[in-house]
Amino acid sequence: MAHEIIERNRGLDGVVLVGIQRGGVWLAKALGAEIVRIEDRESGHASVPVGSVDASLYRDDIGLRPVAPGSVSELEFDIDGVTVVLVDDVLFTGRTVRAALDAIADYGRPRAVQLAVLIDRGHRELPIRPDYVGKNLPTSGDESVSVTSDGVVIS
Amino acid sequence: MTSVEQRQSAGPRGSRSLLSIDELGTDGVFRILDLADHMVEVNRRPNPKVPALRGKTVCNVFFEDSTRTRLSFETAAKRLSADTMTFSVAQSSLNKGESLRDTIETIAAMGVDAFVIRHGSSGAPWMVDKWTQASVINAGDGWHAHPTQALLDAYTVRTTLNRTGGLEGLRIAIVGDVKHSRVARSTSAVFRLLGADVTLVAPRTLLPPVVDEPTSENLDALIDDVDVLYLLRMQSERMNEALVPSLREYTTRFGLTPQRAGRLKQNALVMHPGPMNRGVEIAVDPAELPGAVITQQVSNGIAVRMAVLFELLGSGHGSADTLEGSSE
Structure with a gap:
């Protein structure tokens, strides 16, 4: 995925990674580190800003289920005119991504927003499609997929 | 109102109203303080507004003078995109002899999701809480609680x-x-x-x-x-x-x-x-x-009141497991 992100964007110019709270945050950091490692070999000094966004105040199911916000959003850099790569662990209905897109829009106007997910488990309820997928994982709607840095568990 | 029914039929987590610290309890206090961190981040933005409580109506009912608390609640509700109404006693039918209960029920019939109430008599918010299905937030009652x-x-x-x-x-x-x-x-x-x-x-x-x-x-x-x-x-x-x-x-x-x-x-x-x-x-x-x-x-007051409003009006009360399960 790190290679794909570099290739698609022809380098790191104007690219930032933004992890979606909570599962996407560590993944964004890991991807950022890997991208820097790859680019460092080419150029010698590479860096990519990594932030996080909490989408819980933008969800469409507020009031329907409990809210357990992750950590506070950390977007210390300007996102006007840059390419934001949203990062999450599991892509399911697409509703979290929609909420995150709204959240991002409140911070500025990126040139483009791309979506990177480790697992795409299907069952989309919105017209949302990932740009980078670690693995497609066919599941049934009532299964639950959890991702940690140790691996992926379906239950 | 379906949203009220859903809240009523829901589980034990959280409460519909905030009347006193004791009733909120330690877990409730921590939950609101943690939520307030998020609200502080919202307030730091150039456009300090989120759509979290779109479509909810918050009514400020102040029977005692207040500048900062009323403005603070009003700002908090607006930053969460809730609609606000302000009931000022001076221009109200209370002067025509309408009782507090009738006043509350009349406003509630207009479709209010939360009452923010300040009253000179200790215990008034508990009475209001009994009369209405809406959330009640105690913004100060007599010598009692704030x-x-x-x-x-x-x-x-x-x-x-x-x-x-x-x-x-x-x-x-x-x-x-x-x-x-x-x-x-x-x-x-x-x-x-x-x-x-x-x-x-x-x-x-x-x-x-x-x-x-x-x-x-x-x-x-x-x-x-x-x-x-x-x-x-x-x-x-x-x-x-x-x-x-x-x-x-x-x-x-x-x-x-x-x-x-x-x-x-x-x-x-x-x-x-x-x-x-x-x-x-x-x-x-x-x-x-x-x-x-x-x-x-004063500035934290806005964030904390946003957290309170969001906790009472924005959190569903189903099982917290459902959230953990769908990591999407």
């Missing part, structure tokens, strides 16, 4: 002193007219709930007959050691009741004078719920006190 003030005080101490886990071992003195102060009651309750040691400091005439906290009539004996000095407003109408001999004497014994300010620990906080009586309980310019966090209290 839970959102208490929460913003706790949040201010927690963030300035970096005490995310609680306030264990902090020495806090609440100084002034404790007897007539709902702020003292609620703020002391939340500080103690979070583990702080609270001492009430006041002349005996301004202490309630029964208190849970240790009390003192000697501010000078404590001032060197306190981590937080919480000054209450000296209500001048108390003078007429002859509870203190004179404001000057009050300042001499219980006011924050330049001498006392000099004795405070270096990182001690000075707090005040406002409005301040300069020259009475605070005889120094707070702008020159390094530990004064009085303006932070």
